[in-house]
Amino acid sequence: MSDPRPTVEITVPATSANIGPGFDVVGLSLSLYLSLTVKFGLPSSNPFAITYSGEGANEVPLDPYRNLLTRVALYVLRCNNQRSFPADLVSIHVDNQIPFGRGLGSSGAAVIAGVLLGNVLGQFNLTRERLLDYALMIERHPDNVTAALVGGFVGSYLRELDPAATVASQVPLSEVLPEYPPDAGENWGLSPPHPPVGIGHYVKFNWNSSIKAVAIIPRFELSTAKAREALPLQYSRKDLVFNMQRLAVLTTALGQSPPDPELIYEAMKDRVHQPYRKALIPGLPAVTSSITPETHPGLLGICLSGAGPTILALATQNFMAIAESASKIFAEENIQVDWKVLEVVGGSEVKEV
Numbered sequence: 001m002s003d004p005r006p007t008v009e010i011t012v013p014a015t016s017a018n019i020g021p022g023f024d025v026v027g028l029s030l031s032l033y034l035s036l037t038v039k040f041g042l043p044s045s046n047p048f049a050i051t052y053s054g055e056g057a058n059e060v061p062l063d064p065y066r067n068l069l070t071r072v073a074l075y076v077l078r079c080n081n082q083r084s085f086p087a088d089l090v091s092i093h094v095d096n097q098i099p100f101g102r103g104l105g106s107s108g109a110a111v112i113a114g115v116l117l118g119n120v121l122g123q124f125n126l127t128r129e130r131l132l133d134y135a136l137m138i139e140r141h142p143d144n145v146t147a148a149l150v151g152g153f154v155g156s157y158l159r160e161l162d163p164a165a166t167v168a169s170q171v172p173l174s175e176v177l178p179e180y181p182p183d184a185g186e187n188w189g190l191s192p193p194h195p196p197v198g199i200g201h202y203v204k205f206n207w208n209s210s211i212k213a214v215a216i217i218p219r220f221e222l223s224t225a226k227a228r229e230a231l232p233l234q235y236s237r238k239d240l241v242f243n244m245q246r247l248a249v250l251t252t253a254l255g256q257s258p259p260d261p262e263l264i265y266e267a268m269k270d271r272v273h274q275p276y277r278k279a280l281i282p283g284l285p286a287v288t289s290s291i292t293p294e295t296h297p298g299l300l301g302i303c304l305s306g307a308g309p310t311i312l313a314l315a316t317q318n319f320m321a322i323a324e325s326a327s328k329i330f331a332e333e334n335i336q337v338d339w340k341v342l343e344v345v346g347g348s349e350v351k352e353v
């Protein structure tokens with residue numbers, strides 16, 4: 001009998017999406033990680049164990065048919081004609097540093113980790129582009145998942161698809177990832193819609209490594225779905241031009257040396273999502289308007305991280321003063337925060353240990 005497969009470690013970074021004007025377009029990978037340790041043994045009919053430590057450990061379902069990571073992995077397996085988890089899978093331990101529902105891309109990281117897990121379990125050797133296709137069937141805005149997969153400061157778009165492929169890519173999440181009711185027959189959910197090839201395209205921008213990200217993380221959760229419901233369906237030309245002008249400047253300005261605070265502070269302003277989300281995040285307008293490069297030398301720009309409620313301040317120094325000023329404004333709204341200084345890091349990794 002052959003030896004069991006080696007243990008595999010999968011690490012996926014947190015991400016901050018939008019960076020002000022780049023709603024659903026740009027993302028930044030940050031130094032907080034979702035890590036999976038996947039152990040194999042002799043083939044057996046015993047079910048494998050899922051264990052968690054860190055963020056969300058007490059709330060996450062440990063049933064593989066309900067857990068987001070393993071449901072995504074099962075989606076990849078089933079799209080590649082493998083109906084279930086392999087018999088030599090013994091355990092998956094998940095250690096998570098990314099807080100849930102705070103705008104730091106926990107669900108995007110879980111989707112990428114699930115796709116990478118499916119690829120490892122099925123030994124499919126899928127390319128990075130194909131892995132991204134699977135992720136984009138599940139999380140339909142490309143900013144978080146692309147940055148979590150490839151790392152760095154990334155811009156991405158979804159390709160316009162031919163009519164047949166468009167139908168597949170618009171299948172609701174609930175159909176791509178059904179919740180697998182325990183009493184359903186064994187053929188249930190066996191033929192999920194396959195992702196069209198080449199849904200997402202991306203480019204990596206330069207990043208000046210002296211720029212750090214201060215994440216000011218309120219102690220309450222805001223689901224991305226709820227924060228997206230607050231947005232209008234239509235925008236004025238004026239507001240779209242406002243954002244496009246700033247985004248065009250920002251993607252280059254954050255790679256320049258030395259970074260120019262005057263240019264970046266204005267280029268991180270937004271009129272597409274932040275104004276509509278302020279009712280969900282008390283203190284947001286005060287934080288983004290009163291902490292400036294003049295009041296806090298070293299600050300480059302400040303915005304909502306993803307769908308919030310976390311605030312992202314990009315800065316080269318004075319991190320504590322920036323975080324304390326933001327904490328004070330949130331405290332006036334009776335909101336406690338935690339804060340961290342994060343680095344911009346590389347993308348996901350899969351290695352045998």
Ligand SMILES: Nc1ncnc2c1ncn2[C@@H]1O[C@H](COP(=O)(O)OP(=O)(O)O)[C@@H](O)[C@H]1O
Pocket residue numbers: 034056060067068069094096099100101102103104105106107108110222223224225306307
């Ligand atoms: N590591 C994980 N394992 C399982 N489920 C996860 C994991 N990370 C995130 N999730 C799920 O995603 C939800 C948060 O998603 P979302 O509202 O998009 O917020 P975020 O801004 O953190 O991505 C969590 O409540 C949880 O259901």
Ligand SMILES: N[C@@H](CCOP(=O)(O)O)C(=O)O
Pocket residue numbers: 015016017018023024025102103104105106107108141143144224227228273305306307308
């Ligand atoms: N562009 C999306 C990004 C959501 O990011 P998350 O980290 O909050 O999941 C949006 O702004 O809705």
